[in-house]
Amino acid sequence: MNIKKxxxxxxxxxxWLFVLVLIPLLMMLVLSFFETRGLNFDNAVFTMNHWFxxxxxxxxxxxxxxxxxxxxxTVIIVFLIGYPMAYILAHSSFANKMIxxxxxxxxxxxxxxxxxxxxxxxxxDASLVNDLLSRIGLSFIWNVKGTETGIIVALVLTYLxxxxxxxxxxxxxxxxxxxxxxxxxxxxxxxxxxxxxxxxSIKGVVTGVIMVFLPSFSGFAVPYILxxxxxxxxxxxxxxxxxxxxxxxxxxxxxLVVVIFFMIFFVSKVDKEGESFL
Amino acid sequence: xxxKLIQLKGIxxxxxxxxVVDNIDLYxxxxxxxxxxxxxxxxxxxxxxxxxxFEKPDKGEIILNDVVVNDLPPYERxxxxxxxxxxxxxxxxxFDNIAFGLRNAKAxxxxxxxxxEAALKLVSLPNFASRKVALLSGGQQQRVAIARAxxxxxxxxxxxxxxxxxxxxxxQNMQYELKEMQRKLGITFxxxxxxxxEALTMSDTIVVMNKGKIQQxxxxxxxxxxxxxxxxxxxxxxxxxxxxxxxxxxxxxFMGTEFECIDTHFSAGEAVDVVIRPEDFDIILATEAKxxxxxxxSVFKGVHFELCxxxxxxxxxxxxxxxxxxxxxxxxxxxxxEIHLMKVENGEH
Numbered sequence: 001m002n003i004k005k006x007x008x009x010x011x012x013x014x015x016w017l018f019v020l021v022l023i024p025l026l027m028m029l030v031l032s033f034f035e036t037r038g039l040n041f042d043n044a045v046f047t048m049n050h051w052f053x054x055x056x057x058x059x060x061x062x063x064x065x066x067x068x069x070x071x072x073x074t075v076i077i078v079f080l081i082g083y084p085m086a087y088i089l090a091h092s093s094f095a096n097k098m099i100x101x102x103x104x105x106x107x108x109x110x111x112x113x114x115x116x117x118x119x120x121x122x123x124x125d126a127s128l129v130n131d132l133l134s135r136i137g138l139s140f141i142w143n144v145k146g147t148e149t150g151i152i153v154a155l156v157l158t159y160l161x162x163x164x165x166x167x168x169x170x171x172x173x174x175x176x177x178x179x180x181x182x183x184x185x186x187x188x189x190x191x192x193x194x195x196x197x198x199x200x201s202i203k204g205v206v207t208g209v210i211m212v213f214l215p216s217f218s219g220f221a222v223p224y225i226l227x228x229x230x231x232x233x234x235x236x237x238x239x240x241x242x243x244x245x246x247x248x249x250x251x252x253x254x255x256l257v258v259v260i261f262f263m264i265f266f267v268s269k270v271d272k273e274g275e276s277f278l
Numbered sequence: 279x280x281x282k283l284i285q286l287k288g289i290x291x292x293x294x295x296x297x298v299v300d301n302i303d304l305y306x307x308x309x310x311x312x313x314x315x316x317x318x319x320x321x322x323x324x325x326x327x328x329x330x331x332f333e334k335p336d337k338g339e340i341i342l343n344d345v346v347v348n349d350l351p352p353y354e355r356x357x358x359x360x361x362x363x364x365x366x367x368x369x370x371x372x373f374d375n376i377a378f379g380l381r382n383a384k385a386x387x388x389x390x391x392x393x394x395e396a397a398l399k400l401v402s403l404p405n406f407a408s409r410k411v412a413l414l415s416g417g418q419q420q421r422v423a424i425a426r427a428x429x430x431x432x433x434x435x436x437x438x439x440x441x442x443x444x445x446x447x448x449x450q451n452m453q454y455e456l457k458e459m460q461r462k463l464g465i466t467f468x469x470x471x472x473x474x475x476e477a478l479t480m481s482d483t484i485v486v487m488n489k490g491k492i493q494q495x496x497x498x499x500x501x502x503x504x505x506x507x508x509x510x511x512x513x514x515x516x517x518x519x520x521x522x523x524x525x526x527x528x529x530x531x532f533m534g535t536e537f538e539c540i541d542t543h544f545s546a547g548e549a550v551d552v553v554i555r556p557e558d559f560d561i562i563l564a565t566e567a568k569x570x571x572x573x574x575x576s577v578f579k580g581v582h583f584e585l586c587x588x589x590x591x592x593x594x595x596x597x598x599x600x601x602x603x604x605x606x607x608x609x610x611x612x613x614x615x616e617i618h619l620m621k622v623e624n625g626e627h
Contacts, residue, residue, distance in 0.1 A: 181361060
């Protein structure tokens with residue numbers, strides 16, 4: 001859409017963007033190259049240390065690695081669960097569809113801290129689940145609180161809707177005639193899926209992957225609560241260092257922005273190809 | 279005509295307790311251009327979809343080359359379809375769209391290249407192989423859809439109102455081209471349309487359908503000149519239909535007068551419907567005619583004038599090359615072989 005066409009309507013949004021997004025971003029960029037006392041620039045010293053030394057600190061590298069691993073694993077698991085769910089949803093009868101869709105969305109309405117604390121209790125050794133299991137004679141105890149598994153379980157539960165919704169939207173919009181055309185031309189249902197349905201849903205998949213990857217890469221609440229604070233992640237470092245080293249926190253934040261930027265750039269590439277034929 | 283290629287025996291399809299296709303019997307010969315013609319909702323598309331394998335009949339058998347294929351999925355039938363909205367794959371270019379079927383059949387690469395190229399030539403789109411399908415015009419997409427189907431050399435090609443989205447001029451060209459293609463390729467075409475002119479132009483055989491039932495099967499001229507009932511007479515071309523009475527062989531009475539006719543297979547005194555096509559009237563002096571009336575309107579239609587003539591309170595449509603002014607009194611003459619009699623069906627009249 002052409003900005004000029006929207007005319008004056010676009011101004012509030014532009015101002016909003018400028019004041020609350022662009023200026024803070026620039027501030028962070030500047031801060032990442034200085035040694036300051038908070039936002040006080042008196043006696044500020046220019047330095048590249050945050051970019052060239054602090055980022056190489058073993059704990060930071062470990063945090064980046066952890067963040068990538070957690071986010072990557074989450075994306076893969078969420079995709080493996082989310083795609084089939086979206087597919088079944090898009091191809092089911094109407095009444096069915098709305099109920100399941102609602103069920104995936106409703107958890108998003110509750111506060112994430114509450115939700116994750118509840119999950120933390122469910123996953124601990126003294127949980128209701130394990131209690132019930134032991135009462136019916138199953139001595140199996142599933143204790144994943146404070147482990148990688150616990151974090152992944154929570155991340156998957158939290159971000160599953162973000163994968164399902166975009167894929168579902170794309171599949172739902174897809175012309176069902178194309179599937180018939182594929183079968184008509186001799187492709188079995190399996191081949192039709194890989195040659196037609198999946199390629200045409202790539203857009204939704206990419207959107208879903210990014211919408212899941214970014215928050216699980218940068219977020220700190222879930223790993224903090226479910227991991228009992230045992231795991232260092234980019235998000236947890238930012239949270240801990242915020243009060244005493246705003247310069248390095250800015251550096252990390254800018255790094256995240258760059259990662260996000262590249263991913264969105266990648267999407268727009270895919271999207272552009274999509275636009276020309278959809 | 280060749281031998282029977284496909285047979286429908288007592289085919290019935292029911293949606294929500296309503297028979298959309300009601301006990302249809304039909305056979306289609308090899309190398310035939312057959313058209314299923316009827317208004318929307320008459321069951322023609324459902325019939326086509328059952329032949330293609332996209333719907334299963336609730337009753338009856340579809341027999342292809344002496345084998346019942348009711349349960350054969352679409353991808354195992356030697357049948358290809360040209361869909362109404364083309365259904366080209368938007369993520370593939372023209373070449374890959376056309377090669378889709380050949381690749382499914384695991385054809386060797388050189389063969390695919392040669393056959394796709396030949397198909398593109400056949401639909402007059404050479405050098406279009408690398409184009410994106412979304413950048414093609416409606417007419418070009420249509421051609422790609424046809425190429426994508428015929429490149430597989432199916433026994434039967436199903437066409438579901440393939441020309442409906444094209445403009446008039448393009449549609450007329452495509453009608454001619456499709457007919458040519460069918461003759462050249464020797465494939466059986468099963469064509470679905472609601473456009474009677476299209477059906478008359480292209481078909482070897484027309485199957486007129488209404489409310490899930492076959493009304494009449496015949497050649498275009500047969501169906502036009504000798505419609506079996508009121509529905510067919512009304513649906514194919516314009517007709518003047520009157521109630522009449524069969525008096526004796528070669529004589530029929532309608533509009534209060536007796537006329538000579540050529541029908542002999544009714545019983546004396548039987549009620550009949552009389553059909554006279556607008557172009558079959560000759561205008562003569564009112565004083566010399568058995569039918570005479572006043573011209574109530576005249577419209578120029580390009581080649582001819584369309585007159586409305588009021589005769590005994592009933593409106594007749596008459597096509598003539600020479601205009602008659604509104605208000606003038608004219609007489610109408612009709613030759614015996616132009617008077618067509620139809621059996622009266624229950625519930626009509």
